[in-house]
Amino acid sequence: MAGSTLTIKDLHVAIDGKEILKGVNLEVKGGEIHAIMGPNGTGKSTLSAAIMGHPKYEVTSGSITLDGQNVLEMEVDERARAGLFLAMQYPSEITGVTNADFLRSAINSRLGEGNEISLMKFIRKMDEKMEFLEMDLDMAQRYLNEGFSGGEKKRNEILQLMMLEPKIAILDEIDSGLDIDALKVVSKGVNSMRGEDFGCLIITHYQRLLNYITPDYVHVMMQGRVVKSGGPELAQRLEAEGYDWIKKELGIEDETVGQEA
Amino acid sequence: MTIETIDKGIVSSFSKEMSEPVWFEELRLKALAEFEELPMPKPDKTKIDKWNFTNFNQHTVKSEAFTSLADLPDEVKALVDAGSQNLYIQRNQTPAYLTLSDELKKQGVIFTDIFTAAREHGDLLKKYYMTQAINADEHRLTALHAALVNGGIFLYVPKNVQITEPIQAVFLHDNNEANLFNHVLVVADDNSSVTYVENYISTMETSNTLANILTEVIANTNARVQYGAVDNLAKGVTTYVNRRGVTGRDSRIEWALGLMNEGNTISENTTNLLGDGSYGDTKTVVVGRGEQIQNFTTKVVHFGKHTEGYILKHGVMKDSATSIFNGIGKIEHGASKSNAEQESRVLMLSEKARGDANPILLIDEDDVTAGHAASVGRVDPTQLYYLMSRGIPKAEAERLVIHGFLAPVVNQLPIEKVKQQLTEVIERKVR
Ligand SMILES: Nc1ncnc2c1ncn2[C@@H]1O[C@H](COP(=O)(O)OP(=O)(O)OP(=O)(O)O)[C@@H](O)[C@H]1O
Numbered sequence: 262m263a264g265s266t267l268t269i270k271d272l273h274v275a276i277d278g279k280e281i282l283k284g285v286n287l288e289v290k291g292g293e294i295h296a297i298m299g300p301n302g303t304g305k306s307t308l309s310a311a312i313m314g315h316p317k318y319e320v321t322s323g324s325i326t327l328d329g330q331n332v333l334e335m336e337v338d339e340r341a342r343a344g345l346f347l348a349m350q351y352p353s354e355i356t357g358v359t360n361a362d363f364l365r366s367a368i369n370s371r372l373g374e375g376n377e378i379s380l381m382k383f384i385r386k387m388d389e390k391m392e393f394l395e396m397d398l399d400m401a402q403r404y405l406n407e408g409f410s411g412g413e414k415k416r417n418e419i420l421q422l423m424m425l426e427p428k429i430a431i432l433d434e435i436d437s438g439l440d441i442d443a444l445k446v447v448s449k450g451v452n453s454m455r456g457e458d459f460g461c462l463i464i465t466h467y468q469r470l471l472n473y474i475t476p477d478y479v480h481v482m483m484q485g486r487v488v489k490s491g492g493p494e495l496a497q498r499l500e501a502e503g504y505d506w507i508k509k510e511l512g513i514e515d516e517t518v519g520q521e522a
Numbered sequence: 523m524t525i526e527t528i529d530k531g532i533v534s535s536f537s538k539e540m541s542e543p544v545w546f547e548e549l550r551l552k553a554l555a556e557f558e559e560l561p562m563p564k565p566d567k568t569k570i571d572k573w574n575f576t577n578f579n580q581h582t583v584k585s586e587a588f589t590s591l592a593d594l595p596d597e598v599k600a601l602v603d604a605g606s607q608n609l610y611i612q613r614n615q616t617p618a619y620l621t622l623s624d625e626l627k628k629q630g631v632i633f634t635d636i637f638t639a640a641r642e643h644g645d646l647l648k649k650y651y652m653t654q655a656i657n658a659d660e661h662r663l664t665a666l667h668a669a670l671v672n673g674g675i676f677l678y679v680p681k682n683v684q685i686t687e688p689i690q691a692v693f694l695h696d697n698n699e700a701n702l703f704n705h706v707l708v709v710a711d712d713n714s715s716v717t718y719v720e721n722y723i724s725t726m727e728t729s730n731t732l733a734n735i736l737t738e739v740i741a742n743t744n745a746r747v748q749y750g751a752v753d754n755l756a757k758g759v760t761t762y763v764n765r766r767g768v769t770g771r772d773s774r775i776e777w778a779l780g781l782m783n784e785g786n787t788i789s790e791n792t793t794n795l796l797g798d799g800s801y802g803d804t805k806t807v808v809v810g811r812g813e814q815i816q817n818f819t820t821k822v823v824h825f826g827k828h829t830e831g832y833i834l835k836h837g838v839m840k841d842s843a844t845s846i847f848n849g850i851g852k853i854e855h856g857a858s859k860s861n862a863e864q865e866s867r868v869l870m871l872s873e874k875a876r877g878d879a880n881p882i883l884l885i886d887e888d889d890v891t892a893g894h895a896a897s898v899g900r901v902d903p904t905q906l907y908y909l910m911s912r913g914i915p916k917a918e919a920e921r922l923v924i925h926g927f928l929a930p931v932v933n934q935l936p937i938e939k940v941k942q943q944l945t946e947v948i949e950r951k952v953r
């Protein structure tokens with residue numbers, strides 16, 4: 262089978278009773294890279310959290326499916342094992358759990374009891390990926406994200422992506438806070454994943470990331486909806502002109518959620 | 523038997539049976555005479571007046587010794603290395619196994635049960651036994667202990683001897699009539715260093731027995747003692763355990779304590795930093811479960827100048843367990859340029875569990891630094907979400923967070939096997 266398909270239909274999501282997403286439609290297929298852009302507070306992270314199943318986000322209507330399977334019925338960990346991955350805007354820090362132990366546990370939970378990865382094989386893979394991402398090998402034995410700099414955390418998210426090899430990945434602001442060298446490394450990591458079996462949804466504010474990872478599709482979110490879609494040229498125009506022209510085109514005054522068009 | 527029925531005759535005849543020197547018997551009898559007048563200890567925020575520390579059936583039970591490590595029960599085997607050179611195993615009160623390497627013997631290291639020590643190294647024992655760290659007349663339980671001590675060990679490291687291999691003691695509790703009045707005395711003489719690790723482990727259920735355990739650690743000038751302990755006594759054992767250290771000039775005492783008793787427990791750990799430039803560090807992990815009530819008081823008292831004291835305590839509470847964590851950093855007048863730091867963290871796993879962290883700084887000197895941090899909280903749902911988003915099931919994610927929370931202390935334990943065992947005990951308890 263050539264890749265998976267994540268399908269989001271008319272998705273409505275509320276948090277603490279307040280509706281944030283108001284009918285998102287999106288389809289991401291294996292082999293495709295999608296970028297989502299949009300001003301602050303327009304629902305981009307909410308979309309990623311709803312796809313992954315964050316407990317605070319309540320899906321009030323609509324559907325999310327992965328190859329026809331109902332994602333909304335799955336627990337967070339089941340979604341991950343089904344092939345979804347979310348590189349978070351703000352990764353958690355977990356004391357006392359080393360990066361290596363955490364990743365081994367994550368890999369083994371996919372493989373299931375009796376099929377665990379051998380320690381040797383795991384270490385070889387982890388070393389290889391860390392070298393590829395130009396990470397200090399000591400990071401494997403550090404506690405998960407604890408005391409990591411902003412850039413190190415982002416790099417560590419990409420390390421997890423490469424170790425876990427999901428079918429569909431969502432990267433929420435993987436580029437924020439990165440210096441130019443780190444940006445290149447992170448992009449190299451994502452590009453290494455590209456292929457028929459890998460689909461990706463990249464949330465970003467900056468064209469510069471998309472210079473390194475060329476998207477197939479670009480979407481703009483405002484007011485909790487995808488209000489415009491296009492090709493890579495759309496991102497370039499946003500970079501040059503900002504969002505005002507879209508707002509004018511669509512008659513939107515305040516783009517944040519909670520405002521009606 | 524209750525304490526009313528323990529009289530001079532019983533204590534004297536036990537002392538004679540153990541062929542104790544006169545001074546030891548006298549110390550017992552004096553403590554016995556004073557016992558009733560003395561008040562009970564008052565652990566802050568835990569009422570113990572209904573706890574039983576004085577009623578028990580047996581003062582003395584006899585157990586069989588082990589002729590080889592192969593005879594050990596599996597629970598004990600899991601704790602010791604097959605090739606262990608420096609190991610003491612006590613079964614209830616009976617010295618049941620002892621080995622000390624020839625090299626250490628040659629260097630003058632003493633490692634033996636407390637009764638043999640009293641017979642064979644009486645003068646040395648007399649100098650340190652309940653004279654410097656803990657006094658018999660502090661309160662009713664120290665006096666009771668002094669009168670009735672029925673087990674324990676003496677470890678003496680002579681001047682300038684550096685012991686690299688850990689010394690281990692296992693106190694096996696496998697008789698449900700046995701009450702432990704156990705005394706551990708560790709003396710590290712000038713410029714010496716030693717790592718000592720002990721385990722208290724029950725391998726049977728018991729109802730209503732008691733443990734009254736005193737530990738004294740003396741680190742003389744420029745000595746270093748690393749002291750690791752895992753307490754894992756059964757539910758029916760009511761425990762009073764007091765571990766106290768005293769530092770000489772430029773010496774260090776580092777404690778790593780896994781307090782995993784299943785029964786009601788009062789645990790005190792104090793380091794008196796007497797010598798200038800000395801250093802005390804206590805790391806403690808605790809798991810409370812069931813209905814158990816526990817009180818953990820960790821105290822570092824600075825007397826010497828330029829002394830440093832650190833307290834780090836992490837506790838996990840589940841079911842209806844109640845725990846009080848008192849942390850006391852005390853800087854006496856004159857202990858200038860000293861530093862007292864402490865941190866207590868409690869993780870609550872159930873609605874019914876109670877945890878209370880009380881950091882206290884008592885400072886009677888201007889030219890010092892001090893700090894404390896304390897928190898009582900629950901497993902962070904965002905952390906669980908993060909771990910689960912990588913495919914880790916919820917139960918495993920919780921397990922990782924809890925182990926991670928305790929790891930900074932568990933990792934300090936100096937013997938790999940004991941560390942593993944503590945990890946397993948924690949695993950079993952938090953599941
Ligand atoms: N826990 C919450 N409680 C209330 N409102 C929330 C909560 N989380 C998010 N929101 C609101 O939902 C809206 C969308 O937030 P979201 O994080 O999805 O935006 P975003 O598009 O990712 O923004 P940014 O570009 O700044 O990351 C915002 O108005 C935000 O304040």
Ligand SMILES: [Mg+2]
Pocket residue numbers: 305306307350433
């Ligand atoms: Mg966001």
